[in-house]
Each structure stands twice: as structure tokens, then as C-alpha cells.
Amino acid sequence: MIQTLKLIDADPFLENYQSKIYGRKLAAEKKEAEILQGLDSLESFSNGHLYFGLQRTEHGWIFREWAPNATQIYLLGELNHWQDSTEFEFTQKENGVWELELVDSALKHGDLYRFSVHWQSGHGQRLPAYVTRAVQDSESLVFSAQVWQPPISFVWQNDRRIPESKSLLIYEAHVGMASEEEKVGSYNEFKKNILPKIKQAGYNTIQLMAVQEHPYYGSFGYHVSNYFAVSSRFGTPEDLKSLIDEAHGMGIRVIIDLVHSHSVKNEEEGLGNFDGSAYQYFHEGDRRNHKAWDSLCFDYGKNEVLHFLLSNIKYWMSEFHCDGFRFDGVTSMLYLNHGLDCDFTSYDLYFDGEQDEDGITYLMLANKLMKQINPDSISVAEEMSGYPGLAAPVADGGIGFDYRLAMGVPDYWIKLIKEVKGEEWSVGSMFWELSNKRVEEKTISYAESHDQALVGDKTIIFRLIDKEMYWNMHKDSQCLAVDKGIALHKMIRLITIASSGGGYLNFMGNEFGHPEWIDFPRQGNNWSYQHAKRQWSLAENKELRFESLNKFDEAMIHLINEKLKFTSSFPELTQQDEINQVLAFYRGDLLFVFNFNSSESFAGYELPVRPGKYHLALSTDAEEFGGYNRVDTLQMYYSFSSAPLARIHKLSLYIPSYCALVFEHIPSTRLV
Structure with a gap:
């Protein structure tokens, strides 16, 4: 008799696939027993x-x-x-x-x-x-x-165990392009110049890209050649350790991008054809090559490959005190076709025999190993197929990730901004798209990441403002397109973080509307570093609107960090006004109110709310954030009822156009 798994209890649609889910769990247990051969744990094996x-x-x-x-x-x-x-x-x-x-x-x-x-x-x-x-x-x-055996060993100064934060707030960063100079930045420069900015901004976790050695700088670190080597472009292993140690001293976790989904084809630098056999670490025949990435696909069915990859996880966690990983390309690891040319509109597509069962087993073992090494570690899956149970515990029938990246969220924003006129934006659809997730898993939402900043794409600020950004970002400049774009930039980021299913991510520079795209040195740009850097000085210039956007992001992140725990609350809709484009929902004790109407402000707008008084904690329209100060930030708001002892109260508000307000609810001891 097959035991009922919690994953299936959470999603009855999975009942028809119970034997398959349970079989995958048993396969992982069998493989673990096979490779341990008397050892007491995966941690002991992964050496x-x-x-x-x-x-x-x-x-x-x-x-x-x-x-x-x-x-x-x-x-x-x-x-x-x-x-x-x-x-x-x-x-x-x-x-x-x-x-x-x-x-x-x-x-x-x-x-x-x-x-x-x-x-x-x-x-x-x-x-x-x-x-x-x-x-x-x-x-x-x-x-x-x-040969790397420095005469003086690195001595860690700070405790590697960081107390759990209320909410996971990730700052995604690339060390090489973190410099404002046209060059490759270093770990030491990042520690000195960028870590304090991240601390000041309120983010509690850093996600470092491109740490594993890679031959081509422009690959963003996703074509790895040497899995155990710190990328020497940015400095020495001790430099990276010092960066991580300093972050831990600031109370900031550090996770790195881990690329176990494929390997660069290079032979002299990498694993391709290492011993004259094309299939030592990789699959044979057609499965060897990843047609979309021009790279090689690991054979997760080989115990030697499992030993290599699991040891790699332990290496980064033990030797460098990494707090976890963002696993790249998980969709590619789950399916024989790497998830290509498939829309995943049916549950059958998760269990139809076209899955890489060895890859699924490896991911289960990887997540189990991480918790053995550090129970507080963080594993994040970059996965786009919607695989059920991805971020559910292995014991419950899942794969064991702590979080799934909500990759549909930035796609939603791009599609909405590109294809739908502002006056036609549906606030109900918006709330559904941003808050919808599987009940058993935590997700990390983001309005945009590094992908949207690359050449050939556009960041949100560029989609909203376009060429006007070059001429009208001075605070004295008057430009309606810039005013609207900046207002929406703040609102989009606020509603994305407020509706998150577990965490929030921002790519460095996007918080203040960085004006340049990312273009790494390559033959097509004459190997220029002009667009492989970040212009931090723009956010520090008090005469420019970038500073206002930076101040807003800082206020938003600090508010969430102090007042909201994602995992113990969920968005509770209280107003969905499609005609006026007004949306309001609770998250814990915070009430988020959005007016996406570009032309209409509403005085005396009545919202159904919980009884009590309300303190305005954040307004996107505040003058310091580039707004017009149309809302009194010092006023205390009191709910009122239309009938004695009514449980549903109302709140009368002035809600300016293109504005979002966040109120902290203070419950009253009696109904008013």
C-alpha cells in the first residue's frame, strides 16, 4: 500500500500520479543507499x-x-x-x-x-x-x-550562522560589473564599496553571480569550466572569503549561482572530452549536447558524477561558508527535452515518462545534503515549468527546494507594459498573476532581473520612460512621461514585493532605475567595458531623480524587513475596483492601497477594512521619493462602521493618481 504524501494532500489533482511521485521518492532513497555504502550521511560521502x-x-x-x-x-x-x-x-x-x-x-x-x-x-x-x-x-x-597554498591561512572572523530574517530579501549582484569604472571589478572592491550600499538598502541576502570559473566573461558565469575554482578575474579565494565574512558580520547571508545544469564545451579548460572519452561526465549520443545553450549535459545517473556535483555543493558551503545556492537551469535538469518547446498546460507533462529521473534524484539528494551541512541553508530553484512539489520537502513527495523563483512575474510585467494601455490595466488580473502560487511552496518574486537589463531587452524604467531618460532625469526637469514612468516604477516594485509568496529579488542598479543596459566586452562592441558597469554616482546625485528612486527602494525594503514576514502571511484582497483601477489588500498588519489610474485621484474613497486605526507607513507620492506630497504622512486614520457592532469597517482615504499607500493597521480594543 502506498502511503499518502503531504504533497498530494495539498494538491488533490496529483492523486492520479501518486505512484509516480512515491516512486521518485523511493528512487532517491535507493540511490542514496547505493552511493553511501556504509557511510552515515551524504555529507560524509561528498568529500x-x-x-x-x-x-x-x-x-x-x-x-x-x-x-x-x-x-x-x-x-x-x-x-x-x-x-x-x-x-x-x-x-x-x-x-x-x-x-x-x-x-x-x-x-x-x-x-x-x-x-x-x-x-x-x-x-x-x-x-x-x-x-x-x-x-x-x-x-x-x-x-x-x-598551486594555491598561501603561507597564511584565512581566518574567519564572523559567525557563519545568520539569524533568520522576517522575509528573504535578495540583492542579485555581479562582482565584475559592480564597479563604476570601465573594467572588471574585484571581490575586495565589492566588499569595500558595494556591501555597505546593500546593508544601507536593507537587503538581507546577496546572490552572487559568476563565482565559479568560466572561460568567457560575457557568459554571465553560466558556462562554467572549473566548478571548484573561484573566478580569478575578480581576485583570490581569500578575497571571496573575506567578502562573505564581511557580509556575515553585517548580518547578510550570501548565496551563489550554482550551475549544475550543464557544462561549457571547452576541453582544455573544462570537462569536455577530459580523458579522451566524450561521455566521462556527460551523456552519450544526442543527449550529450544542449541544443539551446551550446553546452554539455551531465549524466546524473553515474555515481561518479553525483560524487563530483555533491562534493561541489559541500565545497562551497564548507570552504567558503556560502549560505546556499540559486540553482541555475533546473527546468533543463527535470526533462529529457530540457523543457524546450513545451507549454506545460497539463499535469500529464510532469509524469509522462519524458522526465530525467536521474536529474530529479540528484536534485533531491542535493537539497538533502545542504540541510545536513547547514539546516539554515537556502536553496532556490530557477524553474519555469511549474513542476509540482519542486519547493516541497522530499519527505512530503517534493524535490526539497526552499524557494522557487516566480519567473512568470517579470514576464507578466513585460507583457503588460508592452501590450496593454495603462487605462486598460486590470487590477484583479494583476492581483491574481502576482499572488497566485502553489499552496505547498514558497516563491521569490521579482519585477525584473539581470535578464531584462541585457542588450536586446529593456528594463522596466526604460520601457516606461524610453529616450526621455537621457534628457529629463534632473529633478527640475518637467516631463509627463518621466513623471508617470517613475510613479509606475515605484508602484510595480511595491506591489511585486507586497504580493510575494516567500521572498523578493532585485538586480543591482535596478532599484534606482539604472539607465544603461548590460553589454559585456565582446567582438561586436570592440571588447568595450562601457556597458559592463554600474553608475552608482547617479543614485548619489541629489539633483537627479535616480536618487529619489533609490530612497524609495530603501524605504520599501526597510519597511518589509521590519514589519512583514512573508511566510506567516498571505495577500488578503479587500478591494478590487476595476472601474477606477484601485486595488487594496492586506499582508499581515500592513494594508497596501494602489491607484493605477493615470488621471483620476479619489477623495473620500471608502475601503472595506479591519476595525482599528491606521498609520501611513509609506507613500510612493512622498516628495523625497520623487512624488508630489499629495498625502499627509502625519495623519492618523480611523476606521468607521455603518452599523453598530459591524465587523467590517471602512476607511476614508484620499488616493492620488498613480500612487500607492501602505498603512500599518493598529487593532482597536473595541469596535467604533
């Missing part, structure tokens, strides 16, 4: 980084590498003038493992090296699969592994 690669021993050094198809492996480096020699030849051990021991004097900190890997039909130079430091020559652009 590949402590065995493979270059390890320091009591008497010297030892290299180990898994290369079952290799016939010989030689160490190349400055120690032997980059030539194959029997003195530095690996010895083949069991199960495809190769090993080379060296005396202490053979290597020193900073030495460069590569492997010369031979197989029956050829040979090639490679970097170790578990390499922890890879650097690129500025002239030849060739990557080499680097």
Missing part, C-alpha cells in the same frame, strides 16, 4: 574535493584524478618546462583513478601547471577536474591551474 585534485600531505604533494579512459597522464608545469617526462608520470590505480606523489620542494605556492592526458587515439592538455585555482594568461588567454 571528493578532499581526495581528488592537488592535496598537501605530511611529506609533500599528491595529485589524484578520475580518468578511466586515459592511458597515461603527465604533470606539466614550470617544474619541467611544460614537457612530458616519466619523472612526473601518474600511476594508474583502481576504478579509473590516477595518482602522482611529489616531494615538498617540487611545488610552491603560485606555480602554474596543467595535465597532459593521453588516450588510445590521441592526447591533450587539461586542467584537473577538481582544480581550485585557475588563472588566464593575459596574452595567450590560455588557462592554467595554479
Whole structure:
């Protein structure tokens, strides 16, 4: 008899698929037992980084590498003038493992090296699969592994366990383009210049992009070559540790983008054709290549691949004190067709046999491992198919993620702004699109991310204001399009965070309406860094409207951080006025009121509310936020009833056009 799972209790539509869901749970349990082989936990299993690669021993050094198809492996480096020699030849051990021991004097900190890997039909130079430091020559652009054993070990100063915040508020950032100069920014510069801005802004979690080493800077870090190596473009491993340590000292968690969904095709830098076999880490035949991403697809059915990827998770969490991960490309990992050309309009599409069952098993094990290492860790899935149970516990029949990115939210805003006239915006549809989610899972909402800021797309502020942004962002400038655009920019961000199902995300610079798109150095722009930076000075210039937008975002984030816990409340609709485009809903003790009418302000507008008094906590129309100060921020509002002992009261408000108001509800001890 199959036990009933909580996931199915939460969603009766899944009853027809109960055996499939339960079977996936059993498959993960079976695979875990198979790979543990007597070990007590996944955490004990996931130590590949402590065995493979270059390890320091009591008497010297030892290299180990898994290369079952290799016939010989030689160490190349400055120690032997980059030539194959029997003195530095690996010895083949069991199960495809190769090993080379060296005396202490053979290597020193900073030495460069590569492997010369031979197989029956050829040979090639490679970097170790578990390499922890890879650097690129500025002239030849060739990557080499680097011995990284600094004489002084990094000492952590701050507790890695950050107390849980009321709500998860994520600041998505890219270290390289965080500089205002036209260059690649560094971890140290980010720590010095950007961390204080994030702390001041009120965000409690940083999501760092492009941390794992990647050959092409313009890939945004999503074509990874060296999974255990900190991207050397931005600094040293100690620099990254110092950044994370400093963030922890500020009470800010740090999660990183983890790319286990695919791998770059590069052979000399990456895992492609590592030992002369195209299928060592990856699938055979048609499944090897990801046709949409021009990359390679991991074979999650191989225990060696599981060992590699699970060890990678433990490495970043234990060695760098990362608080969790945003898993990239989860949809691609769930389906044999990677979720391409499929609209997912039927539950059958989640259970029709076209799923990558090995990928599903891996994700269950990955999430379980994270909680063993750090019960407070955060796992976020970038997933767009709506897979049921994605962010439900494994024990309940889910995959175990803590959060799902609400990827439909930014898509909704783009479609609405592009295709629907402002006077035709439906507030009911808006509320449904923003607040609708699966009951068993937490989601992270965002109005826009880095995707909307890339060349070829537009940020929300550019869609609203367009070319007027270049000429009319001075506070003394008068431009109706800019006024409306700035008003809507604030309202869109406020309603997105207020209706979130568990967390909120912002990409750096979007909070103040950054005017430039993102375009990494490439041949098409003559390798320019002009658009691969952030203009922080715009938000600091008191004469520009960017400063006003920045102030609003700061006030909004601090209000949510202090007054609202996403996971213990949900949006409760109290007014949906389609004619006047007025929307109001509660979230905990906060009442959010939106007037999306571009031309009409409403005096004496009566809202059905809970009994009590109301304090105006935030107004998008405040002068400091670039508004017109049409609402008295000091007034206390009192509900009233139309009949004695009525449970439903009303609140009489003045609601300006294109304005949002947030009231804190203070319950009364008696009905008025």
C-alpha cells in the first residue's frame, strides 16, 4: 500500500500520479543507499574535493584524478618546462583513478601547471577536474591551474550562522560589473564599496553571480569550466572569503549561482572530452549536447558524477561558508527535452515518462545534503515549468527546494507594459498573476532581473520612460512621461514585493532605475567595458531623480524587513475596483492601497477594512521619493462602521493618481 504524501494532500489533482511521485521518492532513497555504502550521511560521502585534485600531505604533494579512459597522464608545469617526462608520470590505480606523489620542494605556492592526458587515439592538455585555482594568461588567454597554498591561512572572523530574517530579501549582484569604472571589478572592491550600499538598502541576502570559473566573461558565469575554482578575474579565494565574512558580520547571508545544469564545451579548460572519452561526465549520443545553450549535459545517473556535483555543493558551503545556492537551469535538469518547446498546460507533462529521473534524484539528494551541512541553508530553484512539489520537502513527495523563483512575474510585467494601455490595466488580473502560487511552496518574486537589463531587452524604467531618460532625469526637469514612468516604477516594485509568496529579488542598479543596459566586452562592441558597469554616482546625485528612486527602494525594503514576514502571511484582497483601477489588500498588519489610474485621484474613497486605526507607513507620492506630497504622512486614520457592532469597517482615504499607500493597521480594543 502506498502511503499518502503531504504533497498530494495539498494538491488533490496529483492523486492520479501518486505512484509516480512515491516512486521518485523511493528512487532517491535507493540511490542514496547505493552511493553511501556504509557511510552515515551524504555529507560524509561528498568529500571528493578532499581526495581528488592537488592535496598537501605530511611529506609533500599528491595529485589524484578520475580518468578511466586515459592511458597515461603527465604533470606539466614550470617544474619541467611544460614537457612530458616519466619523472612526473601518474600511476594508474583502481576504478579509473590516477595518482602522482611529489616531494615538498617540487611545488610552491603560485606555480602554474596543467595535465597532459593521453588516450588510445590521441592526447591533450587539461586542467584537473577538481582544480581550485585557475588563472588566464593575459596574452595567450590560455588557462592554467595554479598551486594555491598561501603561507597564511584565512581566518574567519564572523559567525557563519545568520539569524533568520522576517522575509528573504535578495540583492542579485555581479562582482565584475559592480564597479563604476570601465573594467572588471574585484571581490575586495565589492566588499569595500558595494556591501555597505546593500546593508544601507536593507537587503538581507546577496546572490552572487559568476563565482565559479568560466572561460568567457560575457557568459554571465553560466558556462562554467572549473566548478571548484573561484573566478580569478575578480581576485583570490581569500578575497571571496573575506567578502562573505564581511557580509556575515553585517548580518547578510550570501548565496551563489550554482550551475549544475550543464557544462561549457571547452576541453582544455573544462570537462569536455577530459580523458579522451566524450561521455566521462556527460551523456552519450544526442543527449550529450544542449541544443539551446551550446553546452554539455551531465549524466546524473553515474555515481561518479553525483560524487563530483555533491562534493561541489559541500565545497562551497564548507570552504567558503556560502549560505546556499540559486540553482541555475533546473527546468533543463527535470526533462529529457530540457523543457524546450513545451507549454506545460497539463499535469500529464510532469509524469509522462519524458522526465530525467536521474536529474530529479540528484536534485533531491542535493537539497538533502545542504540541510545536513547547514539546516539554515537556502536553496532556490530557477524553474519555469511549474513542476509540482519542486519547493516541497522530499519527505512530503517534493524535490526539497526552499524557494522557487516566480519567473512568470517579470514576464507578466513585460507583457503588460508592452501590450496593454495603462487605462486598460486590470487590477484583479494583476492581483491574481502576482499572488497566485502553489499552496505547498514558497516563491521569490521579482519585477525584473539581470535578464531584462541585457542588450536586446529593456528594463522596466526604460520601457516606461524610453529616450526621455537621457534628457529629463534632473529633478527640475518637467516631463509627463518621466513623471508617470517613475510613479509606475515605484508602484510595480511595491506591489511585486507586497504580493510575494516567500521572498523578493532585485538586480543591482535596478532599484534606482539604472539607465544603461548590460553589454559585456565582446567582438561586436570592440571588447568595450562601457556597458559592463554600474553608475552608482547617479543614485548619489541629489539633483537627479535616480536618487529619489533609490530612497524609495530603501524605504520599501526597510519597511518589509521590519514589519512583514512573508511566510506567516498571505495577500488578503479587500478591494478590487476595476472601474477606477484601485486595488487594496492586506499582508499581515500592513494594508497596501494602489491607484493605477493615470488621471483620476479619489477623495473620500471608502475601503472595506479591519476595525482599528491606521498609520501611513509609506507613500510612493512622498516628495523625497520623487512624488508630489499629495498625502499627509502625519495623519492618523480611523476606521468607521455603518452599523453598530459591524465587523467590517471602512476607511476614508484620499488616493492620488498613480500612487500607492501602505498603512500599518493598529487593532482597536473595541469596535467604533
